[in-house]
Amino acid sequence: MDRNSESVVIIGGGVIGIACAHYLNQAGYSVTVLESGSLAAACSYGNCGYICPSHVLPLATPDALREGLMSLFDPSAAFRIKPRLEASFIHWLWQFAKRCTKRQMLETAEHLNAISESSAAEYRRLLANEIIGTEYRQSGLFYVFQTTKAAEAFSATARTAAAQLGVQSSWIDGSDLGDFDSTLKPGMAGGVLFPDDASLRPDRLTEQWVSMLKGRAVAFREGVRFLGAKRSGRLITAIETSEGLMEADHFVLAAGAISGRMASHFGAALPVEPGKGYSITLDRPAQSPRVPMLFPEHHVGITPFDSGFRIGSMMEFTGFDRSISRRRLDQLRASASHYLADDLPKSNVEQWYGWRPMTWDSLPIIGAMPGTDNVCLATGHNMLGLTLAPATGKLVAECIQGQTPHIDPSPYSAARFG
Numbered sequence: 001m002d003r004n005s006e007s008v009v010i011i012g013g014g015v016i017g018i019a020c021a022h023y024l025n026q027a028g029y030s031v032t033v034l035e036s037g038s039l040a041a042a043c044s045y046g047n048c049g050y051i052c053p054s055h056v057l058p059l060a061t062p063d064a065l066r067e068g069l070m071s072l073f074d075p076s077a078a079f080r081i082k083p084r085l086e087a088s089f090i091h092w093l094w095q096f097a098k099r100c101t102k103r104q105m106l107e108t109a110e111h112l113n114a115i116s117e118s119s120a121a122e123y124r125r126l127l128a129n130e131i132i133g134t135e136y137r138q139s140g141l142f143y144v145f146q147t148t149k150a151a152e153a154f155s156a157t158a159r160t161a162a163a164q165l166g167v168q169s170s171w172i173d174g175s176d177l178g179d180f181d182s183t184l185k186p187g188m189a190g191g192v193l194f195p196d197d198a199s200l201r202p203d204r205l206t207e208q209w210v211s212m213l214k215g216r217a218v219a220f221r222e223g224v225r226f227l228g229a230k231r232s233g234r235l236i237t238a239i240e241t242s243e244g245l246m247e248a249d250h251f252v253l254a255a256g257a258i259s260g261r262m263a264s265h266f267g268a269a270l271p272v273e274p275g276k277g278y279s280i281t282l283d284r285p286a287q288s289p290r291v292p293m294l295f296p297e298h299h300v301g302i303t304p305f306d307s308g309f310r311i312g313s314m315m316e317f318t319g320f321d322r323s324i325s326r327r328r329l330d331q332l333r334a335s336a337s338h339y340l341a342d343d344l345p346k347s348n349v350e351q352w353y354g355w356r357p358m359t360w361d362s363l364p365i366i367g368a369m370p371g372t373d374n375v376c377l378a379t380g381h382n383m384l385g386l387t388l389a390p391a392t393g394k395l396v397a398e399c400i401q402g403q404t405p406h407i408d409p410s411p412y413s414a415a416r417f418g
């Protein structure tokens with residue numbers, strides 16, 4: 001269908017906004033992406049780069065409540081909640097706490113699995129044919145455990161994910177770890193490999209993707225801030241920006257962690273809280289691990305890129321805090337060193353923080369903005385925005401076209417917030 005006469009403005013130029021631009025452009029719309037800063041320089045920049053359909057378990061697990069409470073007394077905890085007397089945050093925490101049950105966890109896992117699988121398939125197609133130079137590798141994701149207790153608890157979860165959702169994994173015993181990857185310290189209990197996961201360098205992905213879309217006539221406007229909306233009944237007729245009014249037939253809100261604040265301009269309330277994480281990027285060590293790895297007992301992940309080596313982690317609910325704590329960066333390095341045999345390069349090439357767009361049920365928000373007929377939401381991707389970007393873009397294009405969606409979109413609808 002030729003939709004060139006219909007225009008879409010996407011608010012937010014992170015990986016989600018870019019993916020929406022891709023599928024809307026493919027559907028024939030005239031697309032403009034507005035970005036208040038630089039494209040893909042916020043949460044989509046320095047993340048760990050995992051495309052991980054294995055990550056089907058939400059943040060809200062039965063253990064999360066205990067960990068969250070403990071963190072009130074331990075500022076070095078990787079998962080940390082700093083109490084704030086803000087009604088929206090208290091409400092968010094209450095809803096999150098209510099979901100920390102096994103039943104809710106498995107239900108959420110099913111919904112995450114559906115969209116992750118769709119996304120992984122889209123990525124395989126896109127990265128094979130269209131977007132190159134992203135340092136993509138389909139080498140799996142390896143979870144390494146120091147203690148047998150932690151390994152057994154995790155293996156039980158992996159078995160549940162395999163039985164209920166078909167997520168494939170294999171156990172590698174501690175005595176065989178040296179053969180699997182000689183960069184690991186001896187004495188680990190073992191690890192679980194998820195072979196269907198992949199990784200890439202997120203900044204290279206967005207750079208290449210934007211460059212390809214520019215060649216297909218998508219307009220990207222950096223340094224332009226969305227400020228408000230003009231409406232006529234249920235229709236948004238234009239948006240106010242730092243460079244004046246912009247009219248369009250359709251709008252997409254893809255402003256990451258800021259989306260909760262932005263939604264109020266459309267008369268809606270969205271429970272999106274910033275979940276702050278950090279990463280450091282180093283030169284690639286002389287002896288680099290072969291595959292990306294997670295060390296769940298220290299809540300830290302490493303990603304070997306062709307062009308470097310990243311360590312990332314932490315989940316802080318501390319509001320829109322822009323500081324980069326030296327202590328946190330040192331903690332990343334120290335945590336990875338518990339597992340890696342060789343010393344890491346001494347200096348950081350880059351240090352970074354990002355605000356993950358967190359919803360209390362760990363599910364993204366995709367589909368119609370309540371109270372409007374021409375605004376679509378694409379936000380709340382929690383810890384999985386990179387992984388879920390293509391399927392999100394595809395769902396958004398289907399929603400705007402009024403097409404039958406390729407997967408059931410109801411679990412991701414904003415209608416669930418009442």
Ligand SMILES: Cc1cc2nc3c(=O)[nH]c(=O)nc-3n(C[C@H](O)[C@H](O)[C@H](O)COP(=O)(O)OP(=O)(O)OC[C@H]3O[C@@H](n4cnc5c(N)ncnc54)[C@H](O)[C@@H]3O)c2cc1C
Pocket residue numbers: 011012013014015016017034035036037038039040041042043044045046047048049050051052224225226227254255256257258262275276277278279312313314353354355356357378379380381382383384385386387388
């Ligand atoms: C340490 C860490 C590691 C992670 N690792 C992974 C991983 O391995 N795999 C994975 O799948 N996910 C990972 N994530 C999560 C992932 O990074 C996020 O879910 C994802 O980047 C969110 O993308 P987004 O486009 O929604 O948000 P963003 O990238 O934050 O983009 C939103 C954009 O909207 C713009 N914006 C905001 N307000 C306005 C406005 N008023 N006007 C115009 N523009 C505006 C912002 O400037 C920003 O560029 C990780 C996150 C962290 C912190």
